[in-house]
Amino acid sequence: ELFTGTTIQSLKALTGAEILVKDDEMSGKKVVQITGSREQASKAKRKVKEILSGVQKESKYDQSMFLSSKEAMIVKGKESKKIQEETGTKVFFVESGSDRHTVTFTGEQMQVEEALKKVEKLLDRKTVTEVMVPQNSVRKVKEHFKDMGMKTKVLK
Numbered sequence: 001e002l003f004t005g006t007t008i009q010s011l012k013a014l015t016g017a018e019i020l021v022k023d024d025e026m027s028g029k030k031v032v033q034i035t036g037s038r039e040q041a042s043k044a045k046r047k048v049k050e051i052l053s054g055v056q057k058e059s060k061y062d063q064s065m066f067l068s069s070k071e072a073m074i075v076k077g078k079e080s081k082k083i084q085e086e087t088g089t090k091v092f093f094v095e096s097g098s099d100r101h102t103v104t105f106t107g108e109q110m111q112v113e114e115a116l117k118k119v120e121k122l123l124d125r126k127t128v129t130e131v132m133v134p135q136n137s138v139r140k141v142k143e144h145f146k147d148m149g150m151k152t153k154v155l156k
Contacts, residue, residue: 003030007051007132010064013092013104017044051132061109062132063116064102071123072101079122087115 003021011019017036024031034044067075072093075083080091080103089107103119105112133141138154145152 003032003051004132006064009094009102010062010104010132011044011047013064013094013102014062014106015044015047016040019044019048060106061112062104062106063112064104065116065119067101067103067123069099069101072103074123075103075119083115083118087111087118089115091115 008019008021011017015036017034017040020033020035022031022033023029032048034041034048036044076093080093083089084091087107088111089105092104092106094102094104105115107115142152142154
């Protein structure tokens with residue numbers, strides 16, 4: 001399924017729009033409902049179309065990680081601004097539950113990887129992350145992470 005909970009949370013974090021995926025009983029298809037400002041809705045619509053077409057801009061790369069409330073407090077504010085300035089990434093926070101926050105990094109792949117390392121170092125922990133890529137890019141992404149000495153697992 002293209003629109004998993006993780007995908008929707010990531011889209012919300014990246015666009016600021018509210019996104020709801022529901023079944024259309026008449027057609028049997030999925031309906032993506034987008035709510036937000038004109039700019040948020042436009043950006044979300046563009047991202048949904050990218051997912052549906054399997055197109056991912058080579059120059060942009062998104063990756064999310066989950067933080068506890070305590071960890072989010074450490075990273076937010078001055079630290080996230082510093083990380084953005086030092087790496088050139090954009091950092092988005094979404095509260096995903098009472099003690100769970102999703103932080104999404106967007107930018108060039110190398111910039112995002114550098115930002116993740118900075119957060120991991122700041123928090124002094126290892127992180128498990130999920131990355132959604134088009135099916136035809138899975139092998140390339142796995143090889144890249146393997147070359148970096150990182151383990152990967154493909155979720156369907």
